[in-house]
Amino acid sequence: DDARGRRALSLAVDRETLVRDVVCGGGQPCFGFTPDGAGYKTPHGVEFNPEKARALLAQAGFPGGKGFPRLELMTTSREVQKTMAEAIQGMWKRHLGVHVDIRSCEWTAYKFAQNSMQYDFSSSSWSGDYLDPSSFLDLWSSASGNNNTGWSRPEYERLLAESRATGDQEKRMALLARAEALMLSESPVIPLYWARRSYLKSPEVRGWHPLLLDNHLFEDISLGAPREQGKEAAP
Structure with missing residues (x-):
């Protein structure tokens, strides 16, 4: 099914290599979508496991990548984005036998395609607007204007709603972690790394x-x- 296929693609990405060779240490390989901190413990839902990826892809109906549709990975025209896309393209080919094309767009065309969901895969990034995990997890609510994936689940919505209704901060963080674990298990997005900034x-x-x-x-x-x-x- 779609969730298994998406999960297989996520498991086939070597984030350590991306951070070392593409962003040259300008980030930290992620193990979830929301960064740790502010009292939140990010669930470990992201890993590099090619063997498990191949098994999931076979369960999704594409053993060894056979029959997998020819899809496109859309990026901006920034050089680092194109290099990142090429690295991921190589990992999916090597570990899964899956080939994707790369489509590099200038900014206006990229944003239009992303906002109208006219893409197969799209590179993207997000920075929190405020110091709370909900700044990341509310993105994937069906009501979010930034959710350009088309993904939504009633259980995810329920967990977010329950987290907003409680005054118990520990319970709230646990509910948000459960929501994130659910989202990561279905992989509507494939988190790559948490960015770092360097200062002189x-x-x-x-x-x-x-x-x-x-x-x-x-x-x-x-x-x-x-x-x-x-x-x-x-x-």
């Missing part, structure tokens, strides 16, 4: 600290002489 900071900068949302207030930042060992320089 002068020793004179004070009050700048890494933040999950990367929303720095300049009123908290000052300049001062570089610290000497054992001494604190005044700003």
Whole structure:
């Protein structure tokens, strides 16, 4: 069935290689969709397991990739996106015997095709708007304007609704984790990696600290002489 086929494709992606060779360390191989943090424990629903991928693909009716439809992976025209698509294309061919074509689009055409769901696979990314797992998991609600996958499940909607109705934060996080585990098991999206940002900071900068949302207030930042060992320089 479709879920087994999608899950097989996800299991055939070597995320360690993508992070090392494509984004050159600018990320962390993911094991779920929502990053860990803010009291949330991401369920481990993503892995690289070619043997299991081949078994699932056979159960979906495509043993060794035979009979699998010729599909397209749509990307933007950015070079890193095209390189990523080529790497994934090679992994699916090598591990599953499945071939996909790559369609590189300029931004306007890419967004139109994605928003109107005129694609087979589409590269994409997401950054949380606020510090909570619901910023990621509400994406796949049927009511979300950002859900361009066509995927929805009543059980997923129920879990999200129940998480909004409880004031118990521990219970809420557990409900969201169950929702994410359900979504990952059906693989409407194939998470690849959690991005990282690198900064070059002068020793004179004070009050700048890494933040999950990367929303720095300049009123908290000052300049001062570089610290000497054992001494604190005044700003």
